[in-house]
Amino acid sequence: MMKRRSEKPSANVAVVPAAPEQEPILANLLELYAHDFSEFHGIEIGSDGRFGYKHLPLYWSETDRHPFLVTMDGRLAGLVLVKRGSEVSGDATAWDIAEFFVLRGYRRRGIGTQVAHQVWKQFPGRWEVRVMESNLSALPFWVNAISEFTGEEIRPTRIERGTECWWLFSFQSESIALAAS
Numbered sequence: 001m002m003k004r005r006s007e008k009p010s011a012n013v014a015v016v017p018a019a020p021e022q023e024p025i026l027a028n029l030l031e032l033y034a035h036d037f038s039e040f041h042g043i044e045i046g047s048d049g050r051f052g053y054k055h056l057p058l059y060w061s062e063t064d065r066h067p068f069l070v071t072m073d074g075r076l077a078g079l080v081l082v083k084r085g086s087e088v089s090g091d092a093t094a095w096d097i098a099e100f101f102v103l104r105g106y107r108r109r110g111i112g113t114q115v116a117h118q119v120w121k122q123f124p125g126r127w128e129v130r131v132m133e134s135n136l137s138a139l140p141f142w143v144n145a146i147s148e149f150t151g152e153e154i155r156p157t158r159i160e161r162g163t164e165c166w167w168l169f170s171f172q173s174e175s176i177a178l179a180a181s
Helices: 020-037 056-060 111-122 138-150 174-180
Strands: 013-017 065-072 075-084 095-102 126-132 157-161 164-172
Touching: 013 111, 020 056, 020 065, 020 075, 020 095, 056 065, 065 111, 075 111, 095 111, 111 138, 126 138, 138 164
Parallel strands: 095 126
Antiparallel strands: 013 065, 065 075, 075 095, 126 164, 157 164
């Protein structure tokens, strides 16, 4: 019987800290991510044909930033960039998923939810996940992933910042992470 794409993967999904020598891999994945984002957000490609990600080097020089590669059965499947400090609420102590990207070929199989849960378990404490209002496909994903993680229905708060509108989720991971240990 053929497995439907929406079923949970039986594959081994791993969230692996990225070493400094893997920065070019993350940079390449960020190009794909920015390309996807350019569909609904005004990201412009540079004259060099790249979108670029100016904060990437900070993930190896600042202690409150953590870069991860996502693999499925040992194959590259995406990235997660985690940092301390919310860009939307201004809470300097909250953990923030700065960037979260799963390659298109791995989407809609539960991999993103597994990845998010692994990350939240690694960093107990207060979390904020922000979703651009224009990113319509991301909102249901985050509602489901966070609600499944916390065990309760979670609703985001709408925040306007400058010309951008965000959906902001806030939740704790401490008790869940400790229970899972």
